[in-house]
Amino acid sequence: xxxxxxxxxxxxxxxxxxxxxxxxxxxxLEKDAPxxxxxxxxxxxxxxxxxxxxxxxSENGDNPYHRPVKVNxxxxxxxxxxxxxxxxxxxxxxxxxxxxxxxERGIPFDLSQIRPDNLEELVDQLxxxxxxxxxxxxxxxxxxxxxxxxxxx
Amino acid sequence: MIPLVGVISVRxxxxxxxxxxxxxxxxxxxxxxxxxxxxxxxxxxxxxISGVNPxxxxxxxxxxxxxxxxxxxxxDNRNALVLVRIL
Numbered sequence: 217x218x219x220x221x222x223x224x225x226x227x228x229x230x231x232x233x234x235x236x237x238x239x240x241x242x243x244x245l246e247k248d249a250p251x252x253x254x255x256x257x258x259x260x261x262x263x264x265x266x267x268x269x270x271x272x273x274s275e276n277g278d279n280p281y282h283r284p285v286k287v288n289x290x291x292x293x294x295x296x297x298x299x300x301x302x303x304x305x306x307x308x309x310x311x312x313x314x315x316x317x318x319x320e321r322g323i324p325f326d327l328s329q330i331r332p333d334n335l336e337e338l339v340d341q342l343x344x345x346x347x348x349x350x351x352x353x354x355x356x357x358x359x360x361x362x363x364x365x366x367x368x369x
Numbered sequence: 370m371i372p373l374v375g376v377i378s379v380r381x382x383x384x385x386x387x388x389x390x391x392x393x394x395x396x397x398x399x400x401x402x403x404x405x406x407x408x409x410x411x412x413x414x415x416x417x418i419s420g421v422n423p424x425x426x427x428x429x430x431x432x433x434x435x436x437x438x439x440x441x442x443x444x445d446n447r448n449a450l451v452l453v454r455i456l
Binding site: 266267283284285286287288289290291292294295297298299301302305307308309310 | 435437
């Protein structure tokens with residue numbers, strides 16, 4: 217848990233997240249901590265998620281002609297595993313180009329770190345993933361609210 | 370097991386007329402099989418040139434094909450409700 221907290225603080229110091237977002241993430245960690253410690257926890261393996269769900273809900277209350285847009289995507293986790301494995305097949309020359317392009321976009325990620333032995337661990341960590349994004353956009357057509365939710369089930 | 374059926378459903382608005390298309394993917398796989406057999410030597414060649422294990426590449430492509438099963442994409446907007454499912 218301390219490691220997660222340290223990661224959040226590092227992201228805050230790097231300017232990747234705002235203080236508000238950091239506070240919310242730490243609060244979420246603290247909320248999850250008692251549940252993890254009171255439950256069976258490490259003795260029994262958690263149920264493995266089968267799907268990654270992406271829900272997008274956009275509505276514009278001020279505009280009577282605007283109908284809400286809803287997107288509901290369910291991707292099997294197996295497909296993510298296969299996709300990550302595919303990333304491991306990228307030739308070394310092309311991998312350097314991809315790493316460089318990622319670095320240019322502010323994502324310091326090394327594709328060579330994706331190996332079959334840590335693949336399962338990587339995908340298993342997604343089981344606990346939940347991302348909630350609420351956006352309020354004000355523009356000429358009114359006030360648009362967008363909610364994005366990404367989670368595993 | 371590879372996906373056998375795909376479903377595309379479209380409901381247009383505001384008339385609310387809809388159509389649902391069931392695509393028998395198993396027939397598509399049967400049609401594509403000879404082409405896949407022809408493409409395998411080319412794939413081996415490309416893999417050997419680029420330094421990728423061809424057997425691993427084929428296994429990964431097979432895994433992706435199998436993993437497509439149970440994919441569900443639903444988009445509901447002002448003009449239409451579109452649903453794509455792979456079964």
